[in-house]
Amino acid sequence: MAVSKRIVLRFPGRLVDRPIVSRLVRDYNLDFNILKASVTPEEEGLLVLELSGKQSDYDKGIRYLTETGVRIQALSQDVTRNEERCTHCGACLTICPTGAFGRELQTLRVIFDNEKCLACGLCIKTCPPRAMELHF
Amino acid sequence: MAKTINEINEKINKGEAVVVTANEIIDFVKEKGIEKAAQEVDVVTTGTFGPMCSSSAYINVGHTSPRMKLGGGRVLLNDVPAYTGLAAVDLLIGATAIPDDDPRNKIHPGEFNYGGGHIIEDLVAGNDIRLEATAYGTDCYPKRKLETWINISDINDAVLFNMRNAYQNYNVAVNLSEKTIYTYMxxxxxxxxxxxxxSAGQLSPLLNDPYYRTIGIGTKIFLGGGIGFVAWHGTQHNPNVLRTENGVPRRSAGTLAVMGDLKQMNQRWLVGTSMLGYGCTITVGIGVPIPILSEEVLQYTTVTDDDILAPVVDYSRAYPQMQPDVIDEVSYAQLKSGQITIQGKKVATASLSSYPRAVEIASTLKEWILNGKFLLTDPVAPLPGIESGITFRPLKERPIED
Known part of the structure; x- marks a missing residue:
């Protein structure tokens, strides 16, 4: 069975200069698409990937990453909406490249579907009341 | 069948008033007919909740000991400069003010995360605000430097005063150029x-009273979650625009200046707002009750999103260059569907004003009236109408020669 998941990888400083992700392709037959990458001043590495392949390969790849010392989080938890701050104006609707925002038909309330979210961050700065939050 | 506001207030006091929102009135009149509906319905409530830049709050912080003349001095509230050109301890904070060290658009687009609108929100939320001031000393006001926390509960006055709110209709903004632009839209x-x-379209206050028959100076309103009043017509009030056969403006037209005691307002309805690449502002909640004094007044409140047309304007060129060009007109029904067609192209729409919150305002105001908590006021003077001849003028620039 094929799977495709978006995950957040955190590399402790000691792993930042080692080739790790490339082994997912070479040894585990997985494809990846880098959505975001950064190295913080404390030299912790952060990588947001869309990882796809066979379920069995995926599981082995994740086990390999974990054993190496990489911390893994599911991406869908990482962009959240502050429900107190959201005014349901809808400014985000045409900004989001993946269509993660929609409207309830009758009420026009804004729905955020973080399954569709790529964590690109465009909504963070374009949300007028700043209700969208990025957590890594 | 003409009613008076006094008669309506008597019914409100007895708990007998019939109040519906500007959404509900549409089907109500369809069902009962205009004549019967006008007899039955006493008040139609409207609402809008959108970014409104010409909003401000003035505060009187009380006197220090020894006294200090903040007037003519320099005052920062959470680093945001306040206007001090008033008496000793009166200050005014405008929604678009930003800290001196905000990078603005130096790294484009600037984020504008905190400004005057956020100060007003923090005030109304009851949050402490850091006040830093410097001033020149005088014999009667010797103190020259001040750093203190202030809180809305401790200061003498905090008044929301918005010189232009609740625009009657507004532009639909698009970009015909080849690069992304960052605008107040x-x-x-x-x-x-x-x-x-x-715009809230069929729920918006002035679109339900297109000729200002009932909304006037002194009209009591829902403002920022509390009670406010229409203080004047708003700046740029422009009744003389293209209108449909029903009288509904097809361009941005009338505006309201409103005010009220900030101390009884609520953070939910005054939200500090940031427009990427543009600046800071505040999103304001306003609801206006329309007393159904006649069939004519009622007829106007039955306006629907299909009847209201908004001009589509190019914000890459026509708007900044002050060109009057309108690309097309679309209805709010089309806008609210999520997609319009412009120059043959399907274009996704998004709103800056919150329709769900506008509905909530109209419903809240309805509840207040039904519960006898909110009586209507007779305006003391009307807003300028078409007969005023007021038009919206550009600045006549006259170069200053040496």
């Missing part, structure tokens, strides 16, 4: 990549 993607609008 939000981020506009190139080549008609999106369209943004900002």
């Amino acid at each position: 939000g981020m506009l993607k190139p080549n008609l990549g999106n369209a943004s609008y900002s």
